[in-house]
Amino acid sequence: MKRRDFLKFSATSAIGGGLLLGFGLPVRAEIRDTLTTNAPFAPNAFLRIDRAGKVTFVMPMIEMGQGTYTSLPMLIAEELEVDVAKVAVEHAPADDKVYVNPLVGIQMTGGSTAVRAMYGPLRSAGATARVMLVSAAAQRWKVDASACRAEQGAVVHASSGRKLGYGALVDAAAKLPVPEKVALKAPGEFKLVGTPHRRLDTAGKINGRAKFGIDTRLPGMKFAALAQSPSFGGKLVAVDEAKAKAVRGVSQVVRLDDAVAIVASNTWAAKQGLAAAAPQWDAGPNAKVSTADIVEQLARASEKPGAVARQDGDAAKAIAGAARKVDAVYEQPFLAHATMEPMNCTVHLTKEGCDIWVGTQIPGITQAVVMKVTGLQREQVRIHNHLLGGGFGRRLEFDGTVRAVQIAQQVRGPVQVIWSREEDIQHDMYRPYYYDRISAGLNTQGRPVGWSHRIAGSSIVARYSPAWMKGGVDPDAVESSENHPYDVGAIHVDYVRQEPPGIQTTWWRGVGVTRGTFVVESFIDELAANARQDPLAYRLALLEKNPRARAVLRLAAERSGWGKPLPAGQGRGIALCTGFGSFIAQVVHVSVGKDGGVNPTHVWCAVDCGIQVNPDTIRAQMESGIIFGLSAALHGEITLKDGRVEQSNFGDYRVLRINEAPRIDVALVKSLEAPGGIGEPGTSCVMPALTSAIFAATDKRIRKLPVGDQAKVAT
Amino acid sequence: MVKLSVNGKPLDVDVAEDTPLLWTLRDVLNMTGTKFGCGAALCGACTIHIDGQPVRSCVTPVSLALGKRITTIEAIGATPAGKKVQAAWRELDVPQCGYCQSGQIMSAAALLAANAKPSDADIDSAMAGNICRCGTYPRIRAAIKKAAGVA
Numbered sequence: 083m084k085r086r087d088f089l090k091f092s093a094t095s096a097i098g099g100g101l102l103l104g105f106g107l108p109v110r111a112e113i114r115d116t117l118t119t120n121a122p123f124a125p126n127a128f129l130r131i132d133r134a135g136k137v138t139f140v141m142p143m144i145e146m147g148q149g150t151y152t153s154l155p156m157l158i159a160e161e162l163e164v165d166v167a168k169v170a171v172e173h174a175p176a177d178d179k180v181y182v183n184p185l186v187g188i189q190m191t192g193g194s195t196a197v198r199a200m201y202g203p204l205r206s207a208g209a210t211a212r213v214m215l216v217s218a219a220a221q222r223w224k225v226d227a228s229a230c231r232a233e234q235g236a237v238v239h240a241s242s243g244r245k246l247g248y249g250a251l252v253d254a255a256a257k258l259p260v261p262e263k264v265a266l267k268a269p270g271e272f273k274l275v276g277t278p279h280r281r282l283d284t285a286g287k288i289n290g291r292a293k294f295g296i297d298t299r300l301p302g303m304k305f306a307a308l309a310q311s312p313s314f315g316g317k318l319v320a321v322d323e324a325k326a327k328a329v330r331g332v333s334q335v336v337r338l339d340d341a342v343a344i345v346a347s348n349t350w351a352a353k354q355g356l357a358a359a360a361p362q363w364d365a366g367p368n369a370k371v372s373t374a375d376i377v378e379q380l381a382r383a384s385e386k387p388g389a390v391a392r393q394d395g396d397a398a399k400a401i402a403g404a405a406r407k408v409d410a411v412y413e414q415p416f417l418a419h420a421t422m423e424p425m426n427c428t429v430h431l432t433k434e435g436c437d438i439w440v441g442t443q444i445p446g447i448t449q450a451v452v453m454k455v456t457g458l459q460r461e462q463v464r465i466h467n468h469l470l471g472g473g474f475g476r477r478l479e480f481d482g483t484v485r486a487v488q489i490a491q492q493v494r495g496p497v498q499v500i501w502s503r504e505e506d507i508q509h510d511m512y513r514p515y516y517y518d519r520i521s522a523g524l525n526t527q528g529r530p531v532g533w534s535h536r537i538a539g540s541s542i543v544a545r546y547s548p549a550w551m552k553g554g555v556d557p558d559a560v561e562s563s564e565n566h567p568y569d570v571g572a573i574h575v576d577y578v579r580q581e582p583p584g585i586q587t588t589w590w591r592g593v594g595v596t597r598g599t600f601v602v603e604s605f606i607d608e609l610a611a612n613a614r615q616d617p618l619a620y621r622l623a624l625l626e627k628n629p630r631a632r633a634v635l636r637l638a639a640e641r642s643g644w645g646k647p648l649p650a651g652q653g654r655g656i657a658l659c660t661g662f663g664s665f666i667a668q669v670v671h672v673s674v675g676k677d678g679g680v681n682p683t684h685v686w687c688a689v690d691c692g693i694q695v696n697p698d699t700i701r702a703q704m705e706s707g708i709i710f711g712l713s714a715a716l717h718g719e720i721t722l723k724d725g726r727v728e729q730s731n732f733g734d735y736r737v738l739r740i741n742e743a744p745r746i747d748v749a750l751v752k753s754l755e756a757p758g759g760i761g762e763p764g765t766s767c768v769m770p771a772l773t774s775a776i777f778a779a780t781d782k783r784i785r786k787l788p789v790g791d792q793a794k795v796a797t
Numbered sequence: 798m799v800k801l802s803v804n805g806k807p808l809d810v811d812v813a814e815d816t817p818l819l820w821t822l823r824d825v826l827n828m829t830g831t832k833f834g835c836g837a838a839l840c841g842a843c844t845i846h847i848d849g850q851p852v853r854s855c856v857t858p859v860s861l862a863l864g865k866r867i868t869t870i871e872a873i874g875a876t877p878a879g880k881k882v883q884a885a886w887r888e889l890d891v892p893q894c895g896y897c898q899s900g901q902i903m904s905a906a907a908l909l910a911a912n913a914k915p916s917d918a919d920i921d922s923a924m925a926g927n928i929c930r931c932g933t934y935p936r937i938r939a940a941i942k943k944a945a946g947v948a
Contacts, residue, residue: 147894147931280890287895288886290830290870294896297829305824330813348824349833350816422834422842422896422930471832471896472930503835698890702936706893709932732839732928741921743934 113151113283113292114138114172116466123252125214125260127180128207129158135235135249137162137169142181142200143191144173144443145283146470146477147706148761149699150196152281154204156695157197160274161208161266163232164248171282176465178446189446192478192589194662194759197695201757202266209264211255218254219246269693269754278698283469295468296500298428298439303496304333306489307352309361310341310509313725314584316366318342326359335359336492343489349500368584369725373515376582376722377413380517384538388576389554392564395572400532404523408612412520412601413786416582416720417513417590418735423471424506427486430496435462436487437496441470443477451480455487474710475589478546479511507735508727512720513590514540515582516559518601522570528613529623531571535563535601538578540587554579562598562766567631567660568606568624584725591710592766595661600787603657603770608783617774618644618656630690630755631658634667637688637749642669651675653778659767662759664691665751668708670744670771674779678794682712682744682772687764689748692755700760701748707764708746713737715769719788799859803828804872810859818854818862819843822869830870830899834928841927844900845869851907853926870899878909878944885944893931901927905941914947 121130121138130138139158145151151171159166174181174189181189185199212232219237220227223244230239236247269276286292311317321342323335331351336343344355401407428439436456442448445465452463470477486499501509516539523532541556550557555577564575581587590596610620618639625631635658639645642654652673659666671684687704694700717736721728729735773784776793784792798809803826812821822828822845831854834842838853845854846868847861873879882905885891892898901924908915908923915923920941929937 145894147892149893280887281892283895284887284890284892287892287898288883288902289874290828290899292895293829294832296833299827299829348812348816348820350812350820350824353836420930422832422840422894422928424833470894472894474930500833503837503840702890702893702933705935706932709934710930713930731837732835733837737928737930738932738934739926739928740924740934740937743932746935 113286113469114170116173116175121252123211123256125211125255126207128204129162129211131211131248131252133249133252135247137164137235137248138172139169140172140174142174142183142189143196144441144467144470146191146441146443146473148196148703149281149696150191151283152279153197153695153699154200155282156274156279157201157204158208160272161205162212164235166274166279167282173467174445176445176449181446189444190478191443191473192475193593194761194763197757198663198759205266206264209266210261213261213264214255214258215248215251217258218251222246222254276694276697279696281699292469294423294471295428295439295441296423296426296471298468298498300428300430300496303428303498304345304347304493305349305352306336306343306345306493306497306499307349307356308341308343308485308489308499308501308505309356310505311363311366312508313363313365313369314586315368316340316725317364318361319364320362321359323359326355329355329358334493336489338488341485343499345493345497353502365725371583371725372723373721376515377517380515380538380580383578383580384517384519384536386578388536388538388578390574390576391555391560392573392575397532397534397572397574400572401521401523401534404531405526406524406612407521408524408609409521410605410608410785412518412604414516414597414600415718415787416515416585417714417718418507418510418720418729419472419474419476419590420507420732420735420737421470421472421474421476424503425476425482425501426499427483428496428498429486429490431456431487431490435464437464437466438483439466439468440483441468441477442480442483443470443473444480448480448483451484452487455484456491474591475593476510478589481511503732504730507730510720511586511588514542514587516597520601520605522605522609524609524613528609528615530609533570533573535575536578537563537575538580540581541579542587542589544579546588558594560598561594562659562661563602566598566602567628567658568602568621569626570624585722591707592661592762595659595763596711596766596769599657599659599661599766600769604773604785607655607770607774607777611777616645621656621658630665631660633751634658634665634688634690637751638667638669638686641688641747641749642671642684642686644669651779653775653780655771655774655776655778657767657771657774659763661763661766663756664689664758664760664763666763666767668767668771670768670775672772672775672779674776674793678791680716680776680789680793681742682775684747685744685768685771686747687749687767688751689760690751690753691758691760692753693757694750695757697750700750703760704748704764705746707762708768709738709743711765711768712744712772715772715787716789719790799863801859801862801867802865803867804869812859814860815858818845818857818859818867821859822854828869828871832896832899834897834900840897840900841904842897842900844903844927846903846907849907849910851904870903873903873906876906876910879906881944882906882909882940885940889936889940889943891933891936891940893933897927897929901929901937905937905944908941909945914945915941
């Protein structure tokens with residue numbers, strides 16, 4: 083199937099079958115598999131209550147570390163008036179309608195949307211159920227519902243002191259009509275939302291019981307090791323089947339057009355079989371592709387005008403007439419996701435149907451694509467979603483599931499396909515390489531009067547969801563550039579789509595905001611330096627109409643000791659990120675060694691994400707985003723040579739380790755504005771804060787990521 | 798058949814002697830708490846204890862565990878250090894996606910069993926082999942200190 087076709091699938095409602103998946107290990111009550119219980123009272127798709135009063139929440143978003151299995155239950159529990167620590171949480175089945183993310187239009191966890199999308203719907207879901215339970219109690223007591231209230235999973239009639247638990251009311255409540263509209267609490271009435279709450283998923287994650295897709299165990303299950311063509315678009319030519327099958331435990335060699343899988347009784351046997359099979363490849367049309375060629379193509383493409391994303395005034399004229407002109411080119415590399423849980427998928431395909439055990443950010447699309455590959459009907463394809471061992475955008479794709487289904491089509495019984503770390507790094511779908519040209523004209527006071535920015539790179543949106551394209555502009559690729567918060571006079575932003583040969587690109591933490599924030603914040607910092615002004619003061623002067631942005635910048639600066647002198651070789655850099663409906667500012671403090679080694683020792687982060695649901699999760703996501711962003715900014719880079727990805731494992735695709743992680747201080751701003759996203763902007767903000775800190779320490783401006791050893795020449 | 802002792806239980810396991818303990822635990826014994834991350838001792842997700850010492854099970858063949866005690870995440874809570882580590886992890890809400898945390902906890906428990914009051918440098922050297930992509934490092938450090946009573 084062509085990926086661009088996914089939105090054409092009709093999303094008729096179907097609930098995945100109620101297969102019980104308790105096989106193998108005891109499952110704690112906190113996180114349950116899809117539809118493991120039935121209950122008499124289910125007024126909407128998000129909650130069920132049984133006769134014992136046990137409350138189950140069905141999560142429209144999947145947990146991948148971002149804390150959504152705590153903050154979303156808090157939203158329901160706030161209105162339902164139950165103890166959120168006692169509810170059971172279930173993965174939703176595949177259903178693009180019932181479990182649609184209203185900000186995206188399909189069932190999707192991504193784009194830091196979970197709280198923004200579900201803040202209203204989940205509170206309504208809880209309130210609706212509460213109203214029905216209160217009505218049921220009032221009818222039984224023959225009193226007015228307004229004389230009753232709900233608290234701690236029970237309805238109370240205050241004047242008579244009568245009390246009934248929800249479990250005793252579910253049968254009566256289930257017979258009542260579901261109210262169409264219910265009043266919701268005002269933020270000032272929240273008892274739970276806004277208070278730091280322990281995560282609901284921790285217990286299983288500290289004793290080995292939490293189940294990720296890779297932990298699926300089924301009777302008779304086989305294990306497959308996979309090798310895909312090392313160059314993109316290459317073909318399998320030959321395998322030594324006899325040698326592979328000579329390995330103890332190997333039962334089968336599965337040949338695909340561009341891949342081979344060895345099926346065995348355990349993964350080790352499968353890996354040994356794969357080594358023995360020594361697959362031979364026809365390298366195909368991309369055998370000569372190198373990063374240098376791709377960058378050259380991007381550089382040339384960016385010399386021509388692109389599709390216009392924004393035009394206010396005559397930027398070219400304003401720049402030409404300005405007192406000074408500043409130009410820069412920024413480059414950001416291909417990046418792998420390197421989730422700790424490597425890509426994997428378990429499939430049991432029979433004539434009657436297909437069961438898929440996987441962790442995915444897109445259950446509905448995954449179901450649809452499996453229908454397409456197998457020819458099965460919707461109700462025959464059951465997606466059993468799992469906790470994700472990291473997402474970061476990688477699991478917004480279904481390539482791993484398609485690959486596993488292709489293998490399962492040749493295997494009797496269930497088969498688990500696990501990608502080696504090398505496959506995972508070398509056959510990722512990468513964050514695009516971006517090439518940005520940017521210019522500004524400054525007046526005699528150093529203030530911008532004109533701004534021109536051209537972005538060249540692969541379009542994820544054009545492939546993933548072409549309907550989102552706007553007249554040739556990829557709205558993700560120009561994010562945080564066509565809508566950055568600074569007052570810079572006349573402005574022109576355009577976009578040139580340039581696809582790298584054979585390389586598939588996709589979402590990566592922070593998406594367009596990460597690309598745009600690095601470029602715009604770096605360039606603002608350059609303008610401040612050109613104008614010989616303090617980077618904080620310079621920003622504040624261009625943000626006069628943006629009090630939330632100013633407030634977080636000031637707060638982060640204040641906590642960091644901004645302006646206090648530092649020893650030679652140290653520096654502070656500041657950056658602002660206004661993506662995902664949130665306002666974040668960070669100050670990074672770096673120490674640059676005589677050998678050019680860059681050590682970010684401290685990061686101060688100020689966050690205004692509107693109404694806070696779980697403040698501790700916001701802190702955790704800032705810590706997480708900062709470390710993820712520093713990994714990429716310092717070391718992250720996928721390069722190609724002779725058509726192959728040069729990196730293969732954590733030895734050459736470096737990520738931060740505990741001894742390299744900075745101290746992180748997070749300050750939260752209280753706000754009654756609409757809630758904003760928090761999973762990604764921490765990553766977006768830290769990259770330019772880091773490179774500006776390196777500039778402050780060394781006078782070396784990093785315009786091309788990763789930093790690598792670029793600071794070396796400056797010392 | 799090889800004879801192993803896993804979490805205090807003697808087991809006869811039908812695998813070749815060069816099979817890494819990781820796949821023996823996960824695929825043969827269905828003990829999936831120990832995680833596969835890299836297959837090359839680079840990330841620490843597969844950390845288990847052999848006679849109390851932390852090892853990377855992805856590169857440790859079963860032959861090296863014969864006659865020795867294997868301890869995994871499923872049973873680390875039964876050791877004094879493991880119990881303290883798990884309690885601190887819960888209290889500080891360390892895990893995010895959680896996938897690397899079995900390995901983190903096994904490394905931290907081995908550290909505390911050997912060194913009751915680790916310094917920051919001790920924590921760095923004991924934990925630097927365990928990667929976390931969610932960036933839980935600040936909380937891991939704080940939780941180890943809490944478990945050690947040095948916070």
